[in-house]
Amino acid sequence: MPGLDAIRSLCLLAVWTMFGPGACGFTHAQLGTPITDFELTSLDGPKQHLFGPEELNAILYFRPGQDFSLMALQEVAAVQKELAGRSIYWVAVVPGHTPDKDAQGEARQAGLAMPVLMDEGDRLYGQLGVAQLPVVVMIDHGHRLAAYESFRKVNYQAVVRARLRFLLKEISEQEMAEALNPPAATTDSDEAAAHRRLTLAARLLHDGKYDAALNSVAVSLERNPTAEAYLLRGDILAAQGKCADAAASYNEALKLEPANERAKAGVTCPAKP
Amino acid sequence: MIRASQFFPVDAPRSAAWWQRAVSTVASVAAVLIVLQGLAASAAAQTASPHRKTPLRTVAAHTVVSKPAATPASSSRWAPVTITEKNATSHAPFEAGDCSICHQNSDPANPGPVKTSGNDLCMGCHDDFKQILSRKYPHPPSQKNCLSCHNPHNSNHPKLLLEEAGTLCTSCHKSIHDTVQNAKVKHDALTNDRQCANCHNPHGANVEHLLVQLPMQLCLDCHGKDNVLDHNGKKLTNMKALLAANPNHHGPIAGDDCSACHQTHGGDNFRLLTNNYPSAFYAEWDAKNYALCFGCHDEKAFTSPETTELTQFRDGSRNLHYVHTNKNDMGRTCRACHEVHASTQDHHIRESVPYGSKGWPLKINYTKTPTGGSCSRTCHATKTYNNSSKDAAAKP
Numbered sequence: 295m296p297g298l299d300a301i302r303s304l305c306l307l308a309v310w311t312m313f314g315p316g317a318c319g320f321t322h323a324q325l326g327t328p329i330t331d332f333e334l335t336s337l338d339g340p341k342q343h344l345f346g347p348e349e350l351n352a353i354l355y356f357r358p359g360q361d362f363s364l365m366a367l368q369e370v371a372a373v374q375k376e377l378a379g380r381s382i383y384w385v386a387v388v389p390g391h392t393p394d395k396d397a398q399g400e401a402r403q404a405g406l407a408m409p410v411l412m413d414e415g416d417r418l419y420g421q422l423g424v425a426q427l428p429v430v431v432m433i434d435h436g437h438r439l440a441a442y443e444s445f446r447k448v449n450y451q452a453v454v455r456a457r458l459r460f461l462l463k464e465i466s467e468q469e470m471a472e473a474l475n476p477p478a479a480t481t482d483s484d485e486a487a488a489h490r491r492l493t494l495a496a497r498l499l500h501d502g503k504y505d506a507a508l509n510s511v512a513v514s515l516e517r518n519p520t521a522e523a524y525l526l527r528g529d530i531l532a533a534q535g536k537c538a539d540a541a542a543s544y545n546e547a548l549k550l551e552p553a554n555e556r557a558k559a560g561v562t563c564p565a566k567p
Numbered sequence: 568m569i570r571a572s573q574f575f576p577v578d579a580p581r582s583a584a585w586w587q588r589a590v591s592t593v594a595s596v597a598a599v600l601i602v603l604q605g606l607a608a609s610a611a612a613q614t615a616s617p618h619r620k621t622p623l624r625t626v627a628a629h630t631v632v633s634k635p636a637a638t639p640a641s642s643s644r645w646a647p648v649t650i651t652e653k654n655a656t657s658h659a660p661f662e663a664g665d666c667s668i669c670h671q672n673s674d675p676a677n678p679g680p681v682k683t684s685g686n687d688l689c690m691g692c693h694d695d696f697k698q699i700l701s702r703k704y705p706h707p708p709s710q711k712n713c714l715s716c717h718n719p720h721n722s723n724h725p726k727l728l729l730e731e732a733g734t735l736c737t738s739c740h741k742s743i744h745d746t747v748q749n750a751k752v753k754h755d756a757l758t759n760d761r762q763c764a765n766c767h768n769p770h771g772a773n774v775e776h777l778l779v780q781l782p783m784q785l786c787l788d789c790h791g792k793d794n795v796l797d798h799n800g801k802k803l804t805n806m807k808a809l810l811a812a813n814p815n816h817h818g819p820i821a822g823d824d825c826s827a828c829h830q831t832h833g834g835d836n837f838r839l840l841t842n843n844y845p846s847a848f849y850a851e852w853d854a855k856n857y858a859l860c861f862g863c864h865d866e867k868a869f870t871s872p873e874t875t876e877l878t879q880f881r882d883g884s885r886n887l888h889y890v891h892t893n894k895n896d897m898g899r900t901c902r903a904c905h906e907v908h909a910s911t912q913d914h915h916i917r918e919s920v921p922y923g924s925k926g927w928p929l930k931i932n933y934t935k936t937p938t939g940g941s942c943s944r945t946c947h948a949t950k951t952y953n954n955s956s957k958d959a960a961a962k963p
Contacts, residue, residue, distance in 0.1 A: 321913070362827075362862055391867060419865075420876030426818045426863035445863070446822040448775050448782050452703075476773035478780045479702060486695035493692045494659050497668050506663035513659075 322423040327439045329421060334387070334411035337398045342409055344418065346383030349435050350461055354386045354406075355418070356428040358396035362445045366428035367404035369451040374407060376455065380462055384408035390416055430454050432461055449476070488518035495526055504534050521547035521554050528561045537563035644729065645718050652723035661720045668692075669719065689713045702771035708739070709770045716769065725761075733762040736769070743832055750833025753798040756789060757832060766831070782831075783823040806908065813909035818863065820908060828859060828907075845900040848920070852898045860901055869893065880914070882939070882952035903946075904931070920946070 323329070333341040345351045354370045356363035367386075374384055386406055388397040390413050401410050413419055422431060422439070432441035441457045443450075456473030459465045465473075491514035498507035511527045514520075528543035540561045548557040647661070660668035667673035669681050669688060681688055690697055700710050708715040716735055717727045724731055730738070737744035747757055756765050763769070766785050767777040774781055789795055791807030810816060819827035829839045837846060842858040850856055854866055868877040869892050873884045880887045891899045901907070905915040912918065913935055919928035932943040936951070943949035 357865065360862065389865060389867065416874070416876035423879075427865060444818050444822055446819070446824040447826050448778065448824055452775075475781065476703075478784075479699075479768040479772035479774070479777075480779070481699055481768055481770055483695075486693075489695070490692045491659065493694075494663070494668065497660075498663060498665055501665055501667060501673065503663065503665055506665060510659060510663065 322425065322429075322442050323421065323439050325439050325442070329433050329437055329439055331437060332417065334418070335414060337388075337410045337412060342385075342411060344385065344387075344411070345433060345437060346385075348383040349381035350440070350458065351383045351385070351433040351437075352458060353418075353431045353433065354384070354408075354428065355413075355422075355424060355431065356386060356388060356397075358388060358392050358400050360427070362447070363428045364400060364404070365447065366430075366445045366450065367400060367406055370430060370454060371405035371407075372451055373455045373458070375405070377458060380458075382458065382462075386410045387413050387418060389419065390414040430457075432457060434461065452476075484517040488514040488520070488523065491517070492523055492526060495530070499526070499530050499533060502533075504530055519550070521551040521557060524550065525554075525556055529565065532561050532563040532565040535564045537561070645714055645720070647720040648718065648723060650721060650723060654725050655721065655723045656725055656727050657721040658719055658727055686710075686713050689719075696770065699768075699770045703773055704775055704777055705771040706769050706777055731762070732764055733757065736763045736767075746830075746832045746834075750830075751835045752833060752837065752839050754831060754833050754839055755798050781823040782825045783820060786825045810909050813906065813911050815911065815913060815915060816909045817907060817915060827863070845902070848900060848903050849897040850900045851895055852893045857901065879939070879954045880952070881954050883954075887952055899946075 331343055331345045333343055336342045344353070352374075354366065356366055374382075384407075386397075386401055386408055388410060392412065397410050397412075401408075418424075422429075422442075426444050428445045430441075430443045431439065432443075434440040440461050443454055443457055446453065452473050456465065456470045460467070460470040491510045495507045495510035495514065498504075498510060507530045508527065511523055511530065514523045515527070524543045524547035528540040528547070531537075531540035531543060540563050544557055544561045547554060551557060650657075660666075664675065665673060666675055666678040670678035671682055672679040683691070686696075686700075713719075716729060718729055719727070722728055726732075728735055733747075737747070747753075757763065759765070766779060768779050769777065772778055779785060787807045790803060791805060793805050793808075795803045795805070797803055810820065819825065825831075826841075828841055830836075830841050831839070833839065834841065836842065836844070836859075840859055842862060843856050844859040845856050854861065854870070857866075857869070865877065868874070868886070869888050871877060871886055872889050872893075874881060874886050875884050878886060878888050891904070892901075903920060904917060906917045907915070910916060910918075912933055916933045917931060918933075919930045921927070922929035929945060931945045934941050934943070936953075938955040939952040941949060941951035
């Protein structure tokens with residue numbers, strides 16, 4: 295239906311705006327562009343159509359002998375294996391001037407389970423507006439360009455997998471966005487360090503090492519002042535018999551968390567042994 | 568299986584003050600034994616870690632005095648060390664003098680075995696690492712044993728590391744050590760501040776190669792500032808500002824992948840480029856000179872005099888990339904017309920080129936048209952090209 299097609303094109307455009315690569319001067323064909331199916335010569339011999347009947351067509355366009363292409367072959371082989379059984383028609387394409395045996399051998403060695411076709415006359419290259427190889431191109435069931443992912447040395451497999459799964463409606467936009475822009479792998483946040491110090495302080499309190507426990511809880515409060523930390527400090531002070539200080543610490547906790555039941559109940563001082 | 572004897576093979580851990588007193592009272596005996604033990608430890612440790620650059624730790628006096636001959640250097644790897652460095656770190660429970668946080672006894676003279684084996688002991692307090700070690704790309708040694716890299720008592724290095732960070736990492740990652748050592752062009756990120764940990768998370772990450780973030784985000788942490796200098800003191804471009812001011816980004820940048828063109832651990836080409844790229848405006852045509860670009864761009868687009876598919880920079884079928892670059896004497900290199908990172912114009916066309924000895928900016932005056940474009944009053948008289956036509960020959 296033309297109306298649905300229009301909506302689908304608009305959706306594709308919106309997704310491209312949100313998750314497509316940044317502005318790139320060497321522009322390939324725009325997402326949503328109709329891509330013409332045609333027959334290419336397979337390196338196995340017979341001619342073969344570019345597209346299959348599956349829901350999605352995934353085309354790996356690579357250059358034999360090129361370092362990045364060799365890396366991409368392995369990455370795409372892994373994705374293909376992982377997504378086996380999905381409705382994806384996979385083909386690899388090499389430029390028309392590529393020696394047959396190199397392309398076929400490299401594809402087999404990488405574990406690609408897909409026909410390798412030769413782009414005679416660089417027809418597909420021109421149609422897609424390719425400027426950089428390798429690239430994985432995804433074409434939807436209506437033969438429109440749905441995604442275009444040039445090779446990247448880091449996380450290429452994750453990016454290709456996420457694009458395909460999104461187009462197959464297996465993951466949400468947010469999940470794809472997280473795959474394309476993974477969160478920073480931070481370690482040792484103030485919160486985590488403060489929590490560790492609290493754990494230590496509680497153990498030191500249990501062992502009767504009150505001064506050491508107070509030092510530890512002080513470090514925790516410095517990095518992340520929480521009601522939990524003030525309550526523990528109050529407990530340590532109570533164990534030392536410093537009831538006024540303990541009550542003051544509980545009050546600090548109450549200021550931070552007025553609904554905190556322990557803070558509202560107040561400290562037991564001197565603490566029970 | 569981690570045994571208590573690995574932590575305290577000979578004697579109990581004691582506070583720094585205790586050791587200072589011990590050293591002062593048995594100094595004359597200990598000094599001799601320290602030297603002997605140090606020599607033995609040095610020989611053993613260098614066998615295990617051939618790339619060690621930093622001085623070996625001084626073996627604690629108590630270890631030497633108690634059982635010097637029976638203490639294999641490898642098992643003292645996690646014993647307390649004598650603090651000599653300003654970046655020294657001490658584990659909080661050890662600092663608090665409460666051995667029973669980790670050991671079965673609280674007596675420093677006899678702490679006994681650890682309460683729990685393996686990383687479970689560490690996770691008792693460092694519970695945030697359960698999540699960190701389960702990230703998509705964990706570092707196997709950290710999953711296996713925190714003690715692969717950390718001393719559980721104290722260290723002369725940050726983060727309780729057994730060695731200086733770079734030395735520790737390259738004791739396993741030897742090829743990186745060789746790359747760094749042999750590189751003609753150095754990347755200071757490997758030797759400054761947190762060294763390898765400037766870019767990698769040694770516990771686990773959400774990006775391949777244990778990168779803390781995607782490459783470009785990482786690179787811009789340093790290269791997104793003014794006044795950043797290279798290894799030789801040359802001022803580097805603020806890339807964050809450049810990319811913000813130039814919205815047309817080169818493909819690898821659009822893919823957040825600086826490593827497509829730059830060797831992050833060091834290399835032999837200027838600007839840490841991964842392959843050959845002409846540094847000058849003119850160069851005799853030789854495909855080898857453009858190995859960097861041809862890593863992604865098809866060389867055939869520059870060696871074919873005629874094409875209707877391989878490039879849009881053609882007049883009819885006349886390939887104008889070929890016309891500009893493929894010359895025996897003064898072929899124009901990529902930089903003659905293109906910005907390599909980002910530009911305001913499409914196709915990464917630069918606005919001007921440096922001209923003459925003083926680098927006066929000569930405007931290219933490129934204008935894009937629906938079917939091609941033109942350059943006017945620049946390196947040559949105004950010329951237009953039309954890539955919708957099959958006719959050859961650029962028009963004056």
